[in-house]
Amino acid sequence: MKHLEQKSYSRRSFLRTAIGTAAALPVIVSSRAGTVSPSNRIAIGLIGTGNINTRHCEAFLRESDARIVAVCDPVKERREAFQKRINQAYGDNACADFRDFRDMLARPDIDAVCIGTPDHWHAVQAIMAMRAGKDVYVEKPLTLTVEEGRRVVKAAAAYGRVLQTGLQRRSIGTFRYACELVRNGRIGKLRRTEVGIIGVNAGVKVGQNFPSSSVPPDFDYELWLGPAPEAPFCPERVARGNETCYWYYIADYTTGFISGNGIHFVDIAQWGIGDHVKPVEVHAVSANIPGDGLVDDAVEWQANILYENGVEMSYSNQDNPHPDGIRFIGSDGWIHVNGGGVLAASSLDVLKSIIKPDELHLYASVGPHRNFLDCIKTRKPTAACPEIGHHATTTCNLVDISARLGRKVRWNPKTERFVNDKSADRYLSRVNRVPWQV
Secondary structure, three states: OOOOOOOOOOHHHHHHHHHHHHOOOOOOOOOOOOOOOHHHOEEEEEEOOOHHHHHHHHHHHOOOOEEEEEEEOOEHHHHHHHHHHHHHHHOOOOOEEEOOHHHHHOOOOOOEEEEOOOHHHHHHHHHHHHHOOOEEEEOOOOOOOHHHHHHHHHHHHHHOOOEEEOOHHHHOHHHHHHHHHHHOOEOEOEEEEEEEOOOOOOOOOOOOOOOOOOOOOOEOHHHHHOOOOOOOOOHHHHOOOOOOOOHHHOOOOOOOHHHHOOHHHHHHHHHHHOOOOOEEEEEEEEEEOOOOOOOOOOOEEEEEEEEOOOOEEEEEOOOOOOOOEEEEEEOOEEEEEEOOOOEEEOOHHHHOOOOOOOOOOOOOOOOHHHHHHHHHHHOOOOOOOHHHHHHHHHHHHHHHHHHHHOOOEEEEOOOOEEOOOHHHHHHHOOOOOOOOOO
């Protein structure tokens, strides 16, 4: 790997060299076991120091062939806390901290980045990182809009980069096994899937506005907003933490729990249906989108999704007979897997079934971080590669769009446009603020 040297790089030098750097693929020789030479470790930068990157930080610290060399966040206190934790773990002071992620990307000694920022940043940061020659782990959902997702997929192919989407349940064996049982016909012909998730976190107050206040010192709020529209600052808008985090339910930054939490379950349902099988019709038959207050994403919804092969999916966070999980219903029985990966079925024989060598075996990985690092070395697709991440994100976007329109929409998965529906097409992209176009 590239040597982990400490240097200072400007955004100007980054912009000059990004295209050239992107074309070069790293040659990596590393080992999971034993002592790994510092020059063979994968150098990682963390973009964002909120809840999710706290988990990613700890996961990468456990991998002997990886080294976190830099952290980035517009909030000084947060990034310095991360920097301290990382330096303590390694027993030195080598981890650098950056306010602006562009300065981090300018470092040629960084091999990969882990993006744990609000959703409206994902596409911009992922594409810029790949242009700079970095491999990318980006949290779910892959992007904020459908058009952004397609651009990320194209960028990964154009720059030859490895990308992992944060759909971690693909690396849990029971979810994979449930999908293998379905795909190998253990419940007969699949007819329907039922996806249920929990609702909005209890600490979030729907229908409430909050007074604006001055931006705290050492917080680059303009950079936090980035491509999103200008908005008055209030602590609730930018708070980290699942209980008080309001940006998680604000349409300028995300589609709320439809994609923020439910995407994990929609993704597994689509793994069982078949990753190549796409939606063609979506109807949010009911949705509660607050008309006032900071929260303006759907907080309740019930949606029906029809796929190309005739399989139907119900997806909701209210009045669902199977909350927090996925139920596959076939002509000869059913299989259920809950959010923790616990399996149930219509027959004990189904759960005792062994997938034979000549049957379909789905992509197996021991963990999303290990899988990402291994794929950086082999240059093979990850368990949640760009197209998989885009597929899951798109389905969630379609549910959100149907909910906002208050009607059924028909989808052409080949063109990634709605069928004769210009009013729906307007939701497929958003205008980013300068200079954050992708």
